[in-house]
Amino acid sequence: MTNFQINSNFQFYKLRNGVRVVLVPMEGVESTAVGVFVETGSRYETAKINGISHFLEHMVFKGTKKFPTHRDTSYLEGLGAIQNAWTDVDATAYWCKIPADKWKEGLDLVKDLVLYPTFPPKDLEIERGVILEEINRREDRPDEIVEEEVLALMYGDNSLAMTVLGESGVIKSVRRDDFAAYHDSQYVAGRIVVALAGKLESAECKKQIEEWFGGLQADRGREFVRWEGLQKEPRVRIRHKDLAAQAHVDLSVFGYTLSDPRRFALALLTTYLGQGLSSRLFLELREKRGLCYAVSAGTMKLPDTGTFGVYAGLNVGKLEEAIKAILEELVRVKLQRLNDEELAAAKEKVRGPTLFSAENPVNVMNYYAKQALDRPEEILSYEQAIERVMQIDAEEVQKVAQSIFLTQGLNLAIVGPVEENRKEELLNLMKF
DSSP: OEEEEEOSSOEEEEOTTSOEEEEEEOSSOSEEEEEEEESOOGGGOOGGGTTHHHHHHHHGGGOBSSSOSHHHHTGGGGGTOEEEEEEOSSOEEEEEEEEGGGHHHHHHHHHHHHHOBOOOHHHHHHHHHHHHHHHHHHTTOHHHHHHHHHHHHHHTTSGGGSOSSOOHHHHHHOOHHHHHHHHHHHSSGGGEEEEEEESOOHHHHHHHHHHHHTTSOOOOOOOOOOOOOOOOSOEEEEEEOOOTTEEEEEEEEEOOOTTOTTHHHHHHHHHHHHSSTTSHHIIIIIIITOOOSEEEEEEEEOSSOEEEEEEEEEEGGGHHHHHHHHHHHHHHHHHSOOOHHHHHHHHHHHHHHHHHHTTSHHHHHHHHHHHHHHOTTOOOOHHHHHHHHHTOOHHHHHHHHHHHOOGGGOEEEEEESOOGGGHHHHHTTOOO
16 A cells, blocks of 8 residues: 555555555445446547547446356346446546345445446447437437537547547447457556445454455556647637527537646636626526526646636627627636626635535545546645635636637537538638
């Protein structure tokens, strides 16, 4: 056991082979959230296997060495558990929430899903069809498509431009050997985080984790290709799609990495501009001017890059006016600091949901596990994260706006009934 870290909220340490462990005892609950997280996702793929991280996540539920069928891998539901999995750009997770007296059964199953899947050939074609239908369903979600389009625009030939679901042609071509090779490469000790949160006895958990994960060979697997690009001028990407006169817009710029200390000020700026019914963009664009039916702001933070983006769903006839209005609001926060009332409200809008999240073992497990994956050298408790946010002043928020809202860094993606020949006129709008 190495790199032991403990405070009143959690314990974090590494096994000798590099497996990271986070234990978060919680009072007043009778359940335990159990998860095994793997530091791999679509950005670790190549174009030839794009989508395999997500496809593999589906396939492990078809059988493992100890739990050979889908019926076996879902038996925890009969113990009162909720179980699921997810795949993202940079991580894949397998988890369950289970009555606390059954935590060991939960970890036993989740461990087997991660370490010992069998990829039964008879189930491969069935699940291939499921994934292809999931890709087809995505075509009915233009709000999701536009997010993929803006990432493709921003990251070009880097793997961050690829989608998590992958392309249909790749999904149709990958074989069982591809899954086995990817699993052998990426599902290794140095990429694994074991996380438990809820009602638990730490000593017993540590003993079991050491038994089940301590014998894995120390390995780190394949790393992703880091982003080192530099944008020099604004860009526009249009994907024509007939949507009954509705357009979906994503206006994004590069933001901060997940370890940048300015990320806390960016969180306040994002909340102020585009989180909730009281946000500046919602009040100005929807309530006051009626330019859109949905508008929000969000961020993505990764080890080597980050983004800030504004999404809007609107009538295509109001496209140019809405883009201008979004840019006006971004300019406003560059030139004018938030007043005391606005800053205080933004802080509370961050603090409140953070506190709510800390009440649910699954949320707590995810919160600490993601930090152990992304930033193990600086894992913050909920209280520490809130304290960082509450210390931010209006000048810091303004400086963040001034540093990221730059004309040369603008990226606009549009999905809807918009013709490619409008790109030039839209580019002319792209300036602060």
